[in-house]
Amino acid sequence: MxxxxxxxxxxxxALxxxxxxxxxxxxxxxxxxxTHLSPYYIxxxxxxxxVPNIVTAVLADYRGYDTMFETAVIFTAGLACLFLLRVFITPKETEASGLYRHRATGITLRIGQGGRLPLGTREFERIDSQWVPYDLIIRTACSLVLPFIQLFALYVVAxxxxxPGGGFQGGVIFGAALILFAISHNLRTTLKAMPEKRTNILTGTGVLIYVGTGVLCLLLGGQFLDYAALAGLLGVDPVMARSHGILIVEIGVAIAVMAVMVSLYYNLASAGHMDEGL
Amino acid sequence: MTTAGYINLIIAKYNYWIYIVLMCIGLWAMIAKRNLIKKIIGMNILQTAIILFYVSIATKKGATLPILGHHDAGHFVDYATVINPLPHVLMLTAIVVSVATLGVALALAMKIYNRYDTLEEDEIHARVRES
Known part of the structure; x- marks a missing residue:
């Protein structure tokens, strides 16, 4: 074989x-x-x-349908991953069980089924069963870098x-920033900052912004995804309306891509349990 | 063909050959490797080779980025001075598809591992036959 x-x-x-x-x-x-199609675009x-960036113009305007269904593809991928992996059985007794580390001494306690620590204790912190190393340098360095990565992601979108840039790239950078946060801290901290429910809603919101823009063009008398129809609504001439329409659509793409990246990471890292992971 | 002719052929085409080699590595990993994760990595190498191939089609000798300045408005832009933007657009979407397929493939691999405790294809087949 x-x-x-x-x-x-x-x-x-060889062929x-x-x-x-x-x-x-x-x-x-x-x-x-x-020689055939691209000279027209240029x-x-x-x-x-x-729009001076021809790639953005072609991506979101001339080939708007392609990009719309591309966003639908990543939406579907996020959904497929969720359906494949997500486990919804979380008995309430296990909420307190797990490994806890005493912050001052580093001693680790294992709380079994049914056992619990007094609520609101600050001396102990929950840790993962497999990924225990605590590294102050990595944690601090990532926390310092993260805001700049997120700002850069917004810049790339805007x-x-x-x-060079746009919705896909900016969304991936923003998602990578959140994944870096999850790797440098742990999954529970990230889930507190960015709950699973929010990523799932944002995934749909991104696609909705894109498709909604298309439908809005349709309602305003244009063709589907013909942003020139938004001119009256945005108060600009039709050419600038195309430019603004591309920006709206790119924001939708960025939100969808970011949410799908984070959702994929949550599901893959925790094998669908959403309690602990890499 | 003369020696100079061969050298010209190599200079004009060698980048395509590199992508073909990459593509063959990916394809071979998908066909011959037994481990599912290695198969997934092979699929990614194949996709990367195709992306590189398209991006390489887009280049034009001596041309610049497909980003125009505002001073270009109203002027006639010579298309030989700007690289072809279309393959870049197509590959932008292909990268997203590759990420989506990678995510779903890893999820499936994880499911298979949970069920059969292995990612080796022959062992999975044996366990499927047992049950």
């Missing part, structure tokens, strides 16, 4: 290499990929949408019109 697989792969690779001899040279400006996007 392994030999056969290797043979098939080598044959496949592809043979195929490249008919390919246009690397960096050839007159290659087929560069020459007209600024005039049509007032400045996607003028520089």
């Amino acid at each position: 392994k030999r056969l697989g290797l043979l098939a792969v080598i044959l496949f690779g 592809l290499v043979y195929g490249t001899t008919d390919f246009p040279d690397w960096g050839d400006p007159s290659s087929p990929a560069a 020459q007209h996007s600024l005039h049509d949408t007032a 400045h996607g019109h003028h520089s």
Whole structure:
């Protein structure tokens, strides 16, 4: 089986290499990929949408349907992961059980089923059963860096019109910031800051913003996702309305991507139990 | 073909060959490896190879980023001076799909591990036959 697989792969690779001899040279400006559709985007996007970043203009305006269903794909992936992994059995007795560390001495207590610490004790903190190391340096350094990562994520979303960036990238950076928080602290702290319910609602909200913008265009007399129809609502001319419409849609994408990243991490790290994890 | 002709061919195409090698590594991992996590990693390598291939199609010699300045408004932009934005757009969405497939694949692998206590394909098959 392994030999056969290797043979098939080598044959496949050899055929592809043979195929490249008919390919246009690397960096050839007159290659087929560069001559049919893309010159239109390069020459007209600024005039049509007032967005200097052609990639953003093509992504959210000319190919708006593609991006909308792309957002639906990540929404579905988040949903699939939730359905596959989430476990909803959490008996109330186990809430207090687990490992607790005395903050001052570092001694660890194991509280069994039914046992509980006095409520509101500040001397003990709950720790994970598998991931115990406590590292002050990592915790402090991550806490210092986190606000800047989140600010940068917002900048990438908001400045996607003028520089490389946009909803997908900014959303991923924001999600990564939350995941960094979860890794450097622990899952329970993150769940307090960003509850599971909120990520699930935000996932839907992001897609809703995108689709809602499209439907709003439809209601205002334009075509689906034709942002020029928003001109009256936003009080700008149709070209600027396209630019603003792209921003609204990118914000929706960013929210959906961020929430799905965090939701995927929660489910995968805790195997769906949402109590402790990596 | 002369030696110079071969050298020109290599210079013009070698990046495609690198992506083909990467793609074959990914495909081989998906076909031959028994461990499900290794298969998933192979799938990711394959997707990355395709993304690199598309991004490489977009380049034009001597061209700049597909971000225009505001002073370009109203001017005629020569399309040979700006790289092709379309493959970048397509790959932006492909990266998202790869993340989505990776997440679902890992979730499935986790479910399989919970059920069969292993991620090796042959052991899973044996346990499926037992039950």
